[in-house]
Amino acid sequence: MDKRSRDLVIPPDVVGAWEACPFREGVFNTVLFDPPHNVRSGGYDPRFAMHRKYGTWASKTEAIIAIVKAQEEFARLAPRLCFKWCNTRDGPTLWVLLPLFEFWREIHRRMEKTKGQGNVRGRTFWITFKRRDPQTALSI
Template sequence: MSAPVILDPCCGSRMMWFDKKHPAAVFGDLRSETLTVTDRSHGKPNGKRTLFITPDVRLDFRALPYVDDWFYLVAFDPPHLVRAGRRSWLAAKYGTLSRDWRADIRAGFAECFRVLRPNGTLVFKWNETQIKVREVLELSPYQPLFGNTAGKRNGTHWLVFMKPAGAAG
């Protein structure tokens, strides 16, 4: 098999993937763990849910271990919570940002664009329950090309970026 050409640097439990083992993708995350937390929203008698976070590579999205201009596609779905209970289902599912979340997201965008090939595509997913998407977009070096506008109702935005042809790694 050839080297992966798609990067998901914050894969978590790979919730958004239809093929959670897609051969063209490398799944990375800072966490590698199995978490069982209480979540009574799914009607299980014991109220417990288990989440498996099993990245191919343990990495920090703020300092990616890849060369410049490698990937054709980056799927960037960073943690979007700054407030969540330590053992909550949302914290387990999505992870949490540090107090300096702006620096984290700015570094994440910079790294994702660095490893993305010129004219490559970055798909960015953000839920604005706690932080508005407009605040996050101020941290990207590029503006999105397009995305969904239904986020105001459900809070989740999908935005598509293209790395400019002349941009350096």
């Protein structure tokens, strides 16, 4: 590492989990959901830098269930949900997760058009969902 570089550490104001979210409904304009993408049988292993830095799931099933529940909770907090997913060799792929979202066919159709444009490896995806009104589900 370059000796001239510095580490910037910004501690969070609030620490919480989506299971017991400390914020009231509709308090944010947009929520970014970037869950861990690594899955390892046995779960977290502190020997691996990726596990320490980004976290991990114990199984693909655990990842899928948690992502669905978190998506529902974050939809309550904001009219927009920005979901980031990176396909890894051992985690569930976006194609496994898409049917869990309400408008997955439309997402898939739009993503097919962009193949080969940017995203060279085709592994990282950003999807933004927006509620039409507070009483309805998220749309894209």
